[in-house]
Amino acid sequence: MTKSKFIMHYLLLNKFSYLLAIVCIFIVNYLQVEIPRYIQLAVDLLNQSTLESKAGLVENVEWVIALSVVMVVVRILSRMYALNPGRITEAALKNDVFHRLNRLPSTFHDKFASGKLISIINNDLNGIRLFYGIGFLQLFNILFALSLTPIWMWKISPELTLYSVIPIAIAAIIFRIGFRKLRALHAERLNRLQDLSEQLMNYLSGIDLIKNQQMGDWVTNEVNKVNRRLYDCTMQIAKIQTIYMPILDYANHFMKVLILGLGGYYLLQAKLTIGEITAFLSYSVLLALPLMHLGRIVTVYQMGMISIDSVQNILNNAVPSTDMLRMDDNEKSALRRSTLSVQNLSYGYPNAKDKQSQMVLKDLSFSIEPGEKVGVLGSIGAGKSTLVNCLNHHLSLDPGQIFWGDKDITQVSRQDWRSYVRTITQDPFLFSATISENVKFGAKRKNQDVDELDVAQVLELSQLQEDVQRFGARDQTLVGEKGIMLSGGQKQRLSIARALLTPSDLIIMDNVLSAVDYETERTILKGVFNRIQEQSLLVVSHRVSALEYMDKILVLEQGEIIARGTHAELLESSSYYRQTWELQQHESEASA
Template identity: 40%
Template sequence: MWSKLSFILSYTHRFKWWYTGGVLFLLLTIWVSVTIPEYVQQGIDSIAGGRDAGSGLMLRAVLTILVMSLVLMVARTLSRILFFIPGRLIERQLKGEMFRKLASFGKDYYENNSSGSIISRINNDINGVRMITGFGLLQIFNIAFSLSLTPYKMWMMSPRLTLYTIIPIFVVFVIVRFGMAYMVKNTHLRMEALQRLSGRIISFLSGNAVIKSYNIHRWAEEKTDEENVNVYDYGLRISWVRSFVMPLMGGMEQILKVVVLMAGGMLVIKTDFTIGQLTEFIAYAALLTHPISGLGWVLTAFQQGFVGISSLQTIMNRKGVDDDRKALAPEMRTRLFDNGLQVRHLSYRYHNDEDYVLSDISFDLKPGQVMGITGPVGVGKSTLINCINGYLKPESGQLWFGSLDAARLRGDDIRQVVRTVGQEVFLFSDTIENNIAFGEGLVPDDERVGDVLYRSAMADEIERFPKGRRTMVGEKGIMLSGGQKQRISLARALYSPGKLLILDDVFSAVDTETERFLIRELFKFRQGGLIIISNRMSVLERTDFNIVLEGGRLTAMGTHQQLLETSDFYRNTHDIQEGGKR
């Protein structure tokens, strides 16, 4: 409980002056609300005094009520503005922090948490925090002030009648409290079911092509329907309780009116109360029902919010991959590859695997050199480049950028100078030019965009699109072919170049003529260093040197001609592509 309150206070204290203003206007709202019934009583009792005696008093009471009603409207509006705006600002800040935190996690986190679950946490759990820091805090102060001033006014008029009104309030509150506890339990279960449903939907939408190819629509529908029914069942239970609890709280005002009319009516008959005083007391009883009803809502909102905070804390309290590493100074970061790359006896295994994916890999890459990496499928080529670009963390002393150990560097520092175009291409649902300029997060420069489109062999194809560079590519680039997506991803890397460019099998989805053009342009305009993962001899024969990986080990290293003599895999691959001739 204390950790959750501390979590809330860590955000709300930044807006203390907003909340202070909201509290002051809320106090003014409550004071005006409990003062208006006094003038209602004066106005009604003035009528009993006759036309001559009471007309002036009634007119003053009506004008006072009118003025105070206007003050009440302004004060109530300002109190809500001053509470709601910090809630929204906290929501925005928390979502930004959550995104940065999630971006700092490694591969192991995303293996154990689906995208749907993460999205559900960001939407539902953070909304719970917003409700607490906005409307929740407003209601807490509203209830505190209302339950202080209103009962005091009622007690001053008639202690006995006040006790009569407390009894039904207490009974209803107990019933509502148990109902709210049941609702909270099922709300928690519904949130978990909603996370699972979100995960399934996102998974099925991403694999829509596979579902169509294997004609397994019915299976996907059944799996989605299974989770959907769970969400429906929990929602129905909540609705069932709410349909009983909410009318009970809504009818509390009517119950109190009946009690006050019965008990207060006897006081009027005995002349202990006037008609105006009875009306005033009824008005106080009506004012009392609102904070009591709000108390049940606040308890529910805070319990739901605390469940959400527990979920958020599991993310916020988790350490990112680079949290313990210091960021490099900007000048050191720009010179990170100036002395090249040294790999010394690199071995790597994933957190959930006992076997090493890479074993005893060693090589040097100097600035300006082009290195090729080749080998059978699944030998660790992508793992090797992910160690180089900082996505994976090798052990200390195994990978160096000049004199700096990569194990002690932050991943974002490494990726400022190392650009990677991977096999899994991701394009955002935006225009082509915005996808290309995404790496720098700036407004696209037309000249630079045109240059990188030409160098990535996309210029002619872009001209045939209806809107050219401003064509929307759809979610994950669904409007484009595999080769087009790969080349736009390459254009993105060329638009914001680093000192070392890594291409992971980027020629797999292009034709031979396009491949030749890309090779010529990449070798012509390369900056710093270039690493190409490929099994195509047309690429490997033009590099400065190549390494061959087999079974996670470096089995051969040298130029194209040297590897034809020393590596069986390299020679066999060459012979197959050349039609068996050397």
């Protein structure tokens, strides 16, 4: 979407409100230029003492009061109709941006840090709100004021009107110079805000490490550097606004002096009356207000244009075409309880310099039948997490490598694919909510009703129920930001409970039992087996004890499958598997 289409799209979102606002703004400006005309007539009648003049004076004053009251009411309406769309647009854009962020692939999020995205959503969308709100209001105020007011001034004195324009024209030329400088600085300021937001988010995420390693002074110094650049940029903007923006105000004051001087001269020459000079001065005030607002609207316009560029960096990023396709209920049902087939899967990360030598996965082939329990054993760096991210389509793959039944998963939208496959990671993300709400999160996503007995059951299966009972508020205990109130093992067990609550065809457990002891690990796995007897399970671990009851086990080393079979078969056929088993048995006995 181009910038012009973007602007029009969100303008049309509130077209009726904007149309009413334009009508109201026109009425306000028309009444503003009409009121001085009645003031002029009233002032000219002050020198007369006839009954007709007194009656005319009272009538003109009444008109001024009546029109002023109407103008106040219509002005309030104009602000309501013009400013509310800014808030509506901001809310709509936040929804659109978050919706797009939720659908963009991991390659996009690798390029844009979360801190920058948060800054765009907060700071840049605030600029767009002002653009569609106060910017729209002041734009039409200025347009109508600068078109209607000079016409009424011309009716009183064409010569005085022409003289009044001279200081305004000179000020406009000087103002344009400052306008050009401001645009680049506003763009730089928003970038500095994004840098500061990104850095603060990084340091706050690692605040415990910073304290433990006594890195406070270094972190403070780094933040000060970024903050200083933001400060310098903001000060440059302030200097330009201080020098160039008041030019229009100075021009307005000079215009008033000019009107009084020339007006007095024309009064002595009997070319103008006192009432006409009074009206002309009133019009000069009306002309001054939009000129004073011109500096603000220029700032709002620049911020809006720059903010739109930032937001378009998100909205214009293409969602993969397959993610735009959604299967209907019949297609989804047909693929239930299918076989997952991996055929010659190879993967290397796009940023690798030598793709061939940096292949993380090399020619993997295996299958997981419906209801089958499969284990993957591998040391650190063997490619286990990359395999998991390929299977759940977190990474972008070449077609023809992973199939669900006869369907290539690259031809299935990620949203549809995750209705079949659920992944439990070793670093689970928990929301700052209660234990119960974190367990129910997956069910809320599918709009399913969940019984509290179901929650208690999955907590029991994941060996977390005893811990929960020790908490003061039990399953209503708040876990804190990212689950800070829970230990590493409790977080992992809570993520298992969340995955077990709602059914799926394949559950992938990516080293999720690394933070629990061997006995708890066996108990959890037995509970999982009982819960998901008809569901497929893939357990990825570096512990043999987590895999010994699997239907088959794949041994992964440096991205290749070096052995496969049951636990008993691998103890006989694979020296790597046997040595790992014996080493971990000694560790388990020593720990006991």
